Amino acid sequence: MKILILNGPNLNMTGIRKKSVYGEQTLEDINAELREYAEAKGAELYFYQSNHEGAIIDTIHESRNKYDGAVINAGAYTHYSYAIRDAIESVADFLPYVEVHMSDIHSREDFRSKSVIADVCLKQICGFGKDSYKKGIDLLLEIL
Numbered sequence: 312m313k314i315l316i317l318n319g320p321n322l323n324m325t326g327i328r329k330k331s332v333y334g335e336q337t338l339e340d341i342n343a344e345l346r347e348y349a350e351a352k353g354a355e356l357y358f359y360q361s362n363h364e365g366a367i368i369d370t371i372h373e374s375r376n377k378y379d380g381a382v383i384n385a386g387a388y389t390h391y392s393y394a395i396r397d398a399i400e401s402v403a404d405f406l407p408y409v410e411v412h413m414s415d416i417h418s419r420e421d422f423r424s425k426s427v428i429a430d431v432c433l434k435q436i437c438g439f440g441k442d443s444y445k446k447g448i449d450l451l452l453e454i455l
Contacts, residue, residue: 312353314451315378316345316444318360319367319386319395325413332414341441349448356448364392371398375405379455382409382447389416389426400431407454409447412437 318338321328326337336344342358349356357378359370367388374381388395389410399408408431415438416423429435433454436446 312380312452312455313355313357313378314349314448315370315374315381316342316356316358317367317370317374317381317383317385318358319384319388320362321386322384323360323362336441341444344441345444345448348445352448352452354448354452364388364394368394368398371395371402375402378406380407380409380451382411382444382451383428383432384411384413384444385428389428390422391427393427396428396431399428403431407451408432409450410435411443411447413440413443414438 322338325341326335338360342356346356361367361370367385383399385392385395389412410426410428410432412435416426417437426435434450436443436450439446
């Protein structure tokens with residue numbers, strides 16, 4: 312089972328930016344923990360992070376031929392990137408995407424409560440810190 316963990320803008324600053332919201336672990340630390348978690352369940356993870364919308368879209372397009380499922384934290388693009396939404400929709404017949412967020416986007420600023428990608432993902436999981444990713448992995452492993 313091959314699962315893509317796709318992170319959007321500013322998530323490379325995890326562990327540096329807003330520690331009270333995102334925690335003190337770096338994205339690399341979280342990825343290492345997720346890799347161990349998934350391997351114990353028989354899955355192989357692949358990681359990609361970009362601050363560039365086009366690069367994320369290209370990765371989504373390529374994912375249909377490489378992975379069995381994907382977990383996406385689109386960062387701020389969650390709230391306004393119809394291009395990323397359409398990219399996910401274009402591969403939805405080939406592999407499922409699960410939307411995750413470390414913080415509870417519904418209890419933060421008003422603009423964060425709307426996700427334009429939620430309706431093309433299997434599920435939205437938010438508010439569990441790094442465990443949001445684990446819950447996304449678990450959901451994919453259940454259905455695949």
